[in-house]
Amino acid sequence: MPEATVTPDDVREAAARLKGVVHRTPVLRSRTLDRLVGAEVHLKCENFQRVGAFKFRGAYHAVSRLAPEQLARGVAAFSSGNHAQAVALAARELGSSAVILMPEDSPRSKRDATEGYGAEIVTYDRYTGDRAALGAQLAADRGLALIPPYDHPHVIAGQGTAALELIEDTGPLDALLTPVGGGGLMAGSALAATALSPGIRMIGVEPEAGDDTRRSLAAGERVRIPVPHTIADGQALSEPGELTFAVNRRLLDSVVLVSDDEIRAAMRLAFERLKIVTEPSGASALAALLAGAVEPLPRRVGVVISGGNIGLDRFLELMG
Structure with missing residues (x-):
């Protein structure tokens, strides 16, 4: 199905269909996080979604x-x-x-x-x-x-309801950081956010080892890389989707990269200071903000915590 058929209206229609089925996940604020980052941060906590992720x-x-x-x-x-x-x-x-x-x-x-x-x-x-x-x-x-x-297209529209809810709850934002794997969450989020908050900067976040979307945007076409080895298993992909890349090529402002160590640090801060559990992919957007990868720093920024599906043994292993 061509990219033009996925629109902000599709995201709104998806939200109506999903009402009462998905959780309207909370938007978390933290003075400590704001101080550490130097910005007003709004965390969309999809780790509290059904199945523990935006998916x-x-x-x-x-x-x-x-x-x-x-x-x-x-x-x-x-x-x-x-x-x-x-x-x-x-x-x-x-x-x-x-x-x-x-x-x-x-x-x-x-x-x-x-x-x-x-x-x-x-x-x-x-x-x-x-x-x-x-x-x-x-x-x-x-x-x-x-x-x-x-x-x-129906998956992209559904994923975009997370950003739709976020901006409905917070009002306009200067930037939105979203983890990028295959690109569905980012594509849906970009469709919703740019319609609701004109001028917003859409910033994707990938692990350093798996920067297929960043490379693809630079090349102007989809680029395939070897399947990356990274703790962010949900982002361990070799190539962005065809439909998602068509949307993201048009609406993304940039893609920044984070290391596995920066992801671990974000997971630790989320657990110790924010009292939430995130999986590695779920913490990558927060990691980018904490690591100073976003320049210039926005005043009001949304961050999608995309998931929290991690077992105790694996969490302790990564935090060890």
């Missing part, structure tokens, strides 16, 4: 738009973890079933949660397998509707 917004919206006969046959998805859980829960809520393709090295907590929502899991090697091709083949073989993690 439920897009997954439920996309699954809910399927025809009854498609729901009866079931859905498929490919994901490192959060989209897997989101599709599994959405399918269960809508009376369908789900088969999820997940990397063999997905965090145990995410695999357990996905199975807990009733999905069947099929695994693959993320460093040698093409997950999009494998996922498409799996869906075709079983007659399932494929719900991709980001490159889908």
Whole structure:
């Protein structure tokens, strides 16, 4: 579906469809954080969303738009973890079933949660397998509707409802920082935020090892890199989505990079000072702000904490 069909109105329509289904997650403020950063910071805490991440917004919206006969046959998805859980829960809520393709090295907590929502899991090697091709083949073989993690107009529109809520709650912002993996959260957020808050700077954040979107923006076309090794497993992708890149190329102002150590520091601060648990990908946008990667510094800035799905053992390992 062409990029022009994903609009701010699509995000608003998604918000109406999701009302009463997704959590309207809180916007957290902290004087300590404001002082550390030197700006007024508004944290959109999607770690409190259903399944513990923003992914439920897009997954439920996309699954809910399927025809009854498609729901009866079931859905498929490919994901490192959060989209897997989101599709599994959405399918269960809508009376369908789900088969999820997940990397063999997905965090145990995410695999357990996905199975807990009733999905069947099929695994693959993320460093040698093409997950999009494998996922498409799996869906075709079983007659399932494929719900991709980001490159889908209904998924993008659903993800954008997080930024829509944020700006409805805070008013206009000078900048919005959002983690970038495949680009669905950023694309939806950019569509919503630039419509509601004209002049806002849209700033994407990627791990240093996985800067495919930054490189793609610089090249003016999608660039493929080796699958990165980073603690931010939700951002360990080799190439931005086709549909998401078309939106982000038009609406993003910049992409900044953070190291794994900077992500760890942000996770620690979020836990110790803000009293919230974040997974590495969920903390990357906060990490960029804390590390001084955003210049010039905006006066009023929104930050999407995209998820909090991390097991205790892994959290302690990263904090050790």
